[in-house]
Amino acid sequence: MSEQTIALVTGANKGIGYQIAAGLGALGWSVGIGARDAERREAAVEKLRAEGADAFGVPLDVTDDASVTAAAELIEERAGRLDVLVNNAGVTGGMPQQPTTVNLEVVRTAVETNVIGVIRVTNTMLPLLRRSASPRIVNMSSSVGSLTRQTGPGDETGPLSNAYSPSKTFLNAVTIQYAKELRDTNILINAACPGFTATDLNGFRGYRTPEQGAAIAIHLATLPDDGPTGGFFEDAGVVPW
Numbered sequence: 001m002s003e004q005t006i007a008l009v010t011g012a013n014k015g016i017g018y019q020i021a022a023g024l025g026a027l028g029w030s031v032g033i034g035a036r037d038a039e040r041r042e043a044a045v046e047k048l049r050a051e052g053a054d055a056f057g058v059p060l061d062v063t064d065d066a067s068v069t070a071a072a073e074l075i076e077e078r079a080g081r082l083d084v085l086v087n088n089a090g091v092t093g094g095m096p097q098q099p100t101t102v103n104l105e106v107v108r109t110a111v112e113t114n115v116i117g118v119i120r121v122t123n124t125m126l127p128l129l130r131r132s133a134s135p136r137i138v139n140m141s142s143s144v145g146s147l148t149r150q151t152g153p154g155d156e157t158g159p160l161s162n163a164y165s166p167s168k169t170f171l172n173a174v175t176i177q178y179a180k181e182l183r184d185t186n187i188l189i190n191a192a193c194p195g196f197t198a199t200d201l202n203g204f205r206g207y208r209t210p211e212q213g214a215a216i217a218i219h220l221a222t223l224p225d226d227g228p229t230g231g232f233f234e235d236a237g238v239v240p241w
């Protein structure tokens with residue numbers, strides 16, 4: 001098996017995921033570019049390779065069992081193991097999301113991608129991660145899912161959202177559950193908040209660059225063996241649940 005660290009980033013064809021892949025590639029890692037659209041995936045892989053990264057395309061729709069299984073088979077064949085999984089793919093689910101009028105499809109879409117997708121990908125990749133000497137899992141969450149911040153003074157968790165924000169709260173809870181089950185293994189799993197970052201997700205209204213948004217995920221992907229697990233972090237430190 002290769003000495004080179006092998007990572008998979010979901011939703012890596014653009015935005016924060018692309019920059020996470022670029023950052024991990026700059027460390028000399030081999031990085032799987034998980035993306036559901038063939039053209040967007042290959043364009044990202046080409047661009048990353050042109051920048052010097054050892055990137056390879058991984059067809060991956062996190063909402064599709066067969067796609068995720070095929071992605072694990074591709075990584076197994078290529079590398080025989082996985083060292084780092086970054087569950088970055090995410091959607092708002094659509095707008096508007098006023099609690100009293102929200103379309104249930106909007107809620108379903110957010111949960112299907114942001115929560116069930118993460119569980120599906122994580123569980124499918126776990127056998128490969130267990131073969132790594134230092135497995136790391138990073139779940140891209142958001143501080144808008146922080147119940148403490150939503151209910152605290154000076155709430156900065158954005159507009160009312162009965163799909164996206166709760167899906168990230170759900171993802172945080174799921175992250176804790178994994179950390180509890182995996183406590184006695186060498187797998188470290190944490191949730192990250194990138195901050196309000198200019199990407200397609202918010203019509204580029206964010207004030208942080210994708211490079212800045214990617215930094216916390218790269219930090220959690222490269223934790224030492226005695227690093228934290230079951231936590232929620234942003235650049236400034238711990239995010240309250």
Ligand SMILES: NC(=O)c1ccc[n+]([C@@H]2O[C@H](COP(=O)([O-])OP(=O)(O)OC[C@H]3O[C@@H](n4cnc5c(N)ncnc54)[C@H](OP(=O)(O)O)[C@@H]3O)[C@@H](O)[C@H]2O)c1
Nearest residue numbers: 011013015016061062088089090140142196197199200201
């Ligand atoms: N931007 C922010 O301010 C912000 C703040 C907090 C948290 N986040 C989180 O950061 C992560 C990245 O978001 P972003 O801002 O970079 O958004 P983005 O530019 O819209 O990128 C989202 C990525 O997820 C992919 N994706 C969506 N559904 C997918 C599916 N079913 N299967 C595979 N890939 C899928 C998209 O692929 P396509 O190109 O095919 O759609 C795209 O590559 C998300 O989890 C988001 O919730 C973002």
